[in-house]
Amino acid sequence: MIECKLKKELSAAEGKMILNVDFRLNEGDFVVLYGNSGAGKTSILRMLSGLLRPEDGYINQDSNVWFNAEKKIDIPIQKRKIGLVFQDYALFPNMNVEENIYFSLPQKKDKKTAEELIELMELGNLRKQKIQQLSGGQQQRVALARALARKPKLLLLDEPLSALDHGMRTKLQEYILKLHKTYNLTTILVSHDPAEIIKMANKVLVLENGKFTKTGTPISIFSESKLSGKFQFTGEVLAKIDEEVVSILHILIGNNVIKSVSAKDEIAHIQKGDKVLVASKAFNPIVTKIE
Ligand SMILES: Nc1ncnc2c1ncn2[C@@H]1O[C@H](COP(=O)(O)OP(=O)(O)OP(=O)(O)O)[C@@H](O)[C@H]1O
Structure with a gap:
């Protein structure tokens, strides 16, 4: 001890x-x-x-x-x-x-x-x-x-x-x-x-x-209870692209880059380089085997 x-x-x-x-x-x-x-x-x-x-x-x-x-x-x-x-x-x-x-x-x-x-x-x-x-x-x-x-x-x-x-x-x-x-x-x-x-x-x-x-x-x-979802990943924001009302985040999760679209105001505080938690409970994830 x-x-x-x-x-x-x-x-x-x-x-x-x-x-x-x-x-x-x-x-x-x-x-x-x-x-x-x-x-x-x-x-x-x-x-x-x-x-x-x-x-x-x-x-x-x-x-x-x-x-x-x-x-x-x-x-x-x-x-x-x-x-x-x-x-x-x-x-x-x-x-x-x-x-x-x-x-x-x-x-x-x-x-x-x-x-x-x-x-x-x-x-x-x-x-x-x-x-x-x-x-x-x-x-x-x-x-x-x-x-x-x-x-x-x-x-x-x-x-x-x-x-x-x-x-x-x-x-x-x-x-x-x-x-x-x-x-x-x-x-x-x-x-x-x-x-x-x-x-x-x-x-x-x-x-x-x-x-x-x-x-x-x-x-x-790292996971706030309001984010408790069916699945969660942590990642890093590689880029943030602002459109008219939405912003698109490119997020590195492991070796993969995913894109996520959010209302501009909702993610105004998130910038390139930030560590983020990605969660979803709106749908069941589809799991397929990688050959
Ligand atoms: N021997 C020392 N005497 C006085 N101040 C010091 C000493 N060593 C470090 N500091 C100061 O203490 C602060 C904390 O430094 P420390 O290296 O512990 O931070 P850190 O959290 O490890 O940062 P990083 O993630 O950048 O490595 C710094 O501002 C540093 O300049």
Whole structure:
């Protein structure tokens, strides 16, 4: 279990912002931090990992105290049981795959976990490859294996998939879920993608200006009850074409683009680039098999 209260003044673009959050996560929780750019998501991950010191608060992992402002306890990053993966893979370019994974082992002889991770992440054929010769998705698999080699309790993922294309992203999501379940981790993921969040997380914490404004299951956060339909998809608006009284939205859902026509006023607030929920209850969807 992770229990924490974090407080720190941050210097945001518009001036000072107080980050002030508390939360409790159980073993096995997969939590997403969701919020606008600059809301404080990365700062929370950096505080949990020991890279950024809160001004006040505490971080407890089961009975271990990682941070306590009052008691002046601040355990260094190497001693916190944390695996960290960011968008840029931060691997050692002059080492091969195997060397990168073995590098982070607490004891060099503890090869069992490293070998298990190489197998789990299907890196066996790539083990002698240099990092520069790998695709983005392969590098991120190595970064995940390296983060897990130290047997962390808490896995922190800061938009690890945002540089990857859709297909690679989907595959990596499966790998992350596999790691999360196999090692019974508590995982915190920063993601902006509702579809990814619904697929992966059991809890969402919505952060605005350094405070949590909403928490709940992905479905409760992303689908308002008035939209409850026979089917729902999340997507991204690729284009908005305004006609006389209607607007046509081109929405990317998975690999497909759909067009939706709405009254202009009804969707005046929706713009290109917005993440949207598409729901319908007016008719039964027709399901046909793709050969
Ligand atoms: N060490 C620090 N001291 C003071 N302010 C900081 C520090 N680190 C970050 N900030 C500021 O805190 C604010 C929140 O940054 P943070 O990176 O946590 O946001 P974010 O929600 O992760 O954003 P994004 O989605 O763009 O990555 C930013 O305005 C940033 O400039």
